[in-house]
Amino acid sequence: MIYYIYDGSFDGLLTAIYESYYRRENPVKIFAENDFQQNLFIPKVHIKTHKKKAERVYNSIREKVSRNALRNIFYAYLSELPNVGTWIYDYIKLGFKVKEDIDKYLSDKRVSKIHKIAQRVRHERHLILGLIRFKKLENNIYYSQIEPKYNIIGLVSPHFAKRFSDQYWIIHDVKRKIGSIYNKKEWIIKDISSIKEAIKYDKNELLYQKLWVEYFINIAIKDRINPKLQMKNMPKRYWGYLTEKAYNSKEGVRTCKL
Amino acid sequence: MELLDKLKILADAAKYDVSCSSSGSKRKNNKGIGNTYHSGICHSWSADGRCISLLKILFTNFCIYDCAYCINRVTNDILRATFTPDEIVDLTINFYQRNYIEGLFLSSAILKSPNYTMELLLETVKKLRDEKKFNGYIHLKVIPGADPILIESAGKYVDRLSVNVELPSNRDLKLLAPQKKRESIIKPMGAISNKIKEKREEVRKYKNASKFVPAGQTTQMIVGATEDTDLNILRLTEILYKQFRLKRVYYSAYVPVSKHPNLPSISTPPLLREHRLYQADWLLRFYGFKANELLYSSKPYFNVHLDPKSDWALKNIHLFPVEINKASYEMLLRVPGLGIRSAKRIVTARKMNSLNYEDLKRIGVVLKRAKYFITCKGKYYGPKNVNIDKIRGMLIGNNYNLKYKTSEGQQISMFNLYPSVLKNMIVIL
C-alpha cells in the first residue's frame, strides 16, 4: 500500500499518474497536499511536479484515450474534492485499457463517478455564466465577485472574453482569492489577495442597479409566487453577490471587504 | 415620467408573456457588443420561480383594442406609459454589459395603429443592431395586423419572432378579442415560416446569405380563459409544429385580470392544466408521440392525477414491461419516468455490457416510476402480483391525492409539479 501526494496543481496530478506508470507502482490513493491527513502507517511518496512528464500524460490521454476523457478529467479536477485525485487515477487507468470507448462504460463505477463530478462542475459553470454580475467602476472596468463551489473561473472566462471583447473586466473568486483579468485582448488568472484602492462605482452604476432591481421585482407574477422553485433553480448560496438580491437602496450592492 | 416608473409599468405589463428563452441562435460578436449562446442562458429567477433570460418589456401599454382577457385593454383603468426607442436601447445595452440579461424581448400593445407600433419596434431593433452593434439576443413580438413588409424587415434584425395565437378557437377570438382577426394572426405566421424556409435554402447555397429569424418563431396560447378542451389545444399545437414549423408553443394559464361576462370566474390560474399541456407538448416534440395517442374525442382532457405519458402507458399496458437490454430507443422513450437523457445512456451503456437494475441506477436512471414498466435481464423489479390498479395506485401515490381537490382539475395548489416544466424549458431549449 502506498499513497502519492502531489502539490494540488493539475500538472502535479498528471505527474503523479506518470510516476505510477514509470515506477510500476499502484498507489492506492493520490492526494493533494492540502487534503492529505497524516497516516503514519502507510508509506507515502511526495511527487514533484514536472512539466514535461505532465505534458506526456496529457498528450497520451488526448491521443490514446480521447479529448472527451481529458475534458472529464480536467472538470473533475476543478471540483477540488478531497478524493478526486484517486478517482481520476482509477478512471484513467481504465481509459488506457479500453481507449476511446471509456465514456461508454457508463455502468462502471470508475466512469460513473467521474461523469457525475464533471457534470456537477459543468452545471455550476453554466449557472455562473448567468449569475455573474458586473459592476461598472469609475475607471471603466466591469468588476464582479463570485464564490463558486468549484474552481470554475477559468471555465467561464472564454465566454466573457468573446461576449464582452470590448470591455475591461475582472471576475474575482473571493473564496479562492484569484481573479480572471481581461484587457480587451486576453484574459489571465492572477492571485488577488487584497485590493488596495477602494472600489469606486461609475456615476451611473447605482442607477442601473436600481433599474434592474425594479425590473426583477415587477416581472414576477404575484398569483404564482413560488419561492421553493426560485431557490431550487437559483440556490441561496449565490444570492450574496446578485445585484437583485443583495441590493440596498443607499449603497447598491456592496462589494465584499477584503 | 421617469425611466424607472416606465420600466415598472412596462415590465409589469409584459410579464404574462411566458417565453423568456434565449436559445436557438448562433450570432457572433462582430466587433460590437455581445453574442448569443446557442442553448440559452438564464440570468436570474424571479419570485415566481421563472427564468429571467431577457429584458422582457412592452414598448407601450396604451392600446386601442379591447381584448377582454388582457390587462391593457382600452377600457381598463390602469397606469400607462410608453418608452422611446432610445430608452430601450440604453436599458438593453447597460443591462447586457453588466451581464443581467441575454438580450431583449420586446413586445407591445397597440398605439395608434398596428403599423405605427410595428414601426416603432423596428426602429428600436435597428438602433440596437446598426448603431450600437449589439449582437445579443432579440426576440420581437409581431403586432397583429401590421404590414407584411414591416414584419419581413424586422425578421432580418432579430433572432426570434412570435405571433401569439392567444385563443385556440375562432369563436372565442370573436367573443373576447373582437378587433383581432384570425387572418391577422395566421397570415404572418405562414409568411414568416415560408421566409425562414426560403432563407435556409439560400444559406445552404450561398455562404454569406443574410440571416432571417435564425432562432425561429414561437407562439403562445392562453389556457383556461375559454371553454376549449385540452384536445383542441393539443391538436392546434400539433398543426402549428407541422404546418408552420414553430420552434415552441407556449401555454399561459389564464390569470384572472378582469370580470367580463364572457370570461370564466376563476380565482386562481389553472396551473395544472398548463403543466399537463407542457408535458404533452414535450411528448409531441421529442418523444415521438402524436396528439391523438394522448387525447381523443372520448377523452378530451388530461388526467388530473397522472402525467400524460404514464396515462398513455396504463392504457397500453399490453406493450409492457419492456426489456431494458433489448427495447428500441423509441420504445425506451415511451417508458414512464425515462427521459431522453436516460434512454440515450441506456442505449450507450448496454453496448458494453448488459445491464441489471443496479447498473441502471449507476448510470443515473431514475427508477421510481420506470420500474413498473421494465425488466432487466428478464427480471421484474416492481411489486409482486402486479396488476394495473396496483401500478396506478403506486404512480399516483398518497401525496398526490392530498394535494389535489380531486373533483376539480383546475383549482389546484401545487408546488412540486410546476418546477420540472420550467427546468426543462430552460435547460433543453
Ligand code: SF4
Ligand atoms: S391588442 Fe394586445 S395589448 Fe391590446 S388589448 Fe388586445 S391583447 Fe391586450
